[in-house]
Amino acid sequence: MLTRWLLAICLCVAMTAQAFPQARAGAWPGATQCVAWLDGGIREVLPVSPVDPQYADEASYAGICRYDLTGIAAGPHSIEWALIYSDGTETARQVPLAFVKPAPPTNLAFIGVDGGTGVPTMAIAVASRAAATPFITTAPSLSFNNANASPLVVVIVWQSATTISSVTFNGDALTAIISETSDTAPGLLGNVAVYGIKVPDVATGNVVVTFSGSTEGSFYVVSTSDGDTTTGWRTGYSRQDGDGTGPGLTVVDSQNGDLVIHGANVYASTITFDAGETTTSTTNNNIVGSGFSGGLSTKAATGASTTVGCTDVSVYGEVAVSLIPASGGGAVASLPPRQNQRSRLARLMHY
Numbered sequence: 001m002l003t004r005w006l007l008a009i010c011l012c013v014a015m016t017a018q019a020f021p022q023a024r025a026g027a028w029p030g031a032t033q034c035v036a037w038l039d040g041g042i043r044e045v046l047p048v049s050p051v052d053p054q055y056a057d058e059a060s061y062a063g064i065c066r067y068d069l070t071g072i073a074a075g076p077h078s079i080e081w082a083l084i085y086s087d088g089t090e091t092a093r094q095v096p097l098a099f100v101k102p103a104p105p106t107n108l109a110f111i112g113v114d115g116g117t118g119v120p121t122m123a124i125a126v127a128s129r130a131a132a133t134p135f136i137t138t139a140p141s142l143s144f145n146n147a148n149a150s151p152l153v154v155v156i157v158w159q160s161a162t163t164i165s166s167v168t169f170n171g172d173a174l175t176a177i178i179s180e181t182s183d184t185a186p187g188l189l190g191n192v193a194v195y196g197i198k199v200p201d202v203a204t205g206n207v208v209v210t211f212s213g214s215t216e217g218s219f220y221v222v223s224t225s226d227g228d229t230t231t232g233w234r235t236g237y238s239r240q241d242g243d244g245t246g247p248g249l250t251v252v253d254s255q256n257g258d259l260v261i262h263g264a265n266v267y268a269s270t271i272t273f274d275a276g277e278t279t280t281s282t283t284n285n286n287i288v289g290s291g292f293s294g295g296l297s298t299k300a301a302t303g304a305s306t307t308v309g310c311t312d313v314s315v316y317g318e319v320a321v322s323l324i325p326a327s328g329g330g331a332v333a334s335l336p337p338r339q340n341q342r343s344r345l346a347r348l349m350h351y
Contacts, residue, residue: 026061033084034065074103124325150227155263157294158217170205178236180317198232220296228324248309254322258301262308267315
């Protein structure tokens with residue numbers, strides 16, 4: 001019996017589980033309890049659990065010893081096993097078996113598929129954000145520290161009929177994604193635009209916006225982590241007062257894991273973005289006394305349709321675009337429910 005028990009240990013210690021990370025060991029007929037010592041610590045007595053038919057490596061055993069590893073710290077560990085049989089006999093404590101529990105991944109967004117099951121995909125996240133000091137000039141700039149080779153975006157708000165000649169970060173040109181102008185007389189002309197770069201330099205550099213002439217306004221920078229560096233972003237959307245009451249628009253091609261960038265320029269002394277949108281350090285009220293206010297917000301996408309908005313005014317222009325996570329985002333092929341759970345754990349825990 002002891003030889004068979006040793007073989008069971010060698011074959012069946014594993015670090016995947018039905019619904020949580022665990023160490024497993026096979027038990028033979030007659031065993032009713034398992035004894036475990038994690039990292040040489042206290043003796044813990046556990047029941048022998050039934051074999052799970054979903055796992056082929058458990059089929060050869062009468063039962064399974066399971067030790068929940070959820071609460072233990074990431075890093076190297078060891079576990080020792082023994083069996084207690086129905087007659088009270090306890091086998092000798094076996095040699096330690098070493099394993100490593102890795103740190104859990106970050107920025108996970110769970111993507112729903114059939115029956116609410118799913119597998120994880122990385123979600124793009126805000127790394128840092130900043131706002132330029134409101135200006136009246138031709139080429140305002142802002143020193144910005146970018147820590148990731150992941151999409152970086154700049155939202156610009158300005159007044160007057162001047163146009164943007166270029167936007168750069170650390171000397172590299174950004175691409176124009178979408179822009180909008182309020183549908184009003186020239187004296188109340190408010191503009192907003194969003195520019196992006198898919199693979200920015202990992203550096204501290206200047207963001208420089210160059211206009212066709214002197215203008216008043218401000219701009220806002222957001223860097224990201226875990227973003228897609230091939231496509232970068234989806235379709236840009238815009239609205240202005242000629243489109244009806246607003247602001248408020250819907251990004252209809254967003255997917256779970258995306259990050260929606262929303263920029264607005266409103267003819268009002270203050271600007272307030274809708275609930276659920278984050279605007280930390282990226283709004284300006286009554287820019288240089290112009291009567292206009294502007295800002296940038298970010299919002300985690302809510303599936304295939306994400307709505308954003310802000311202060312309800314009669315004169316406005318707004319833009320929005322959905323940034324793509326490195327994994328591409330969205331739904332994935334469905335697996336049978338139990339198999340899907342196992343796949344999820346394997347990815348999360350790397351066991």
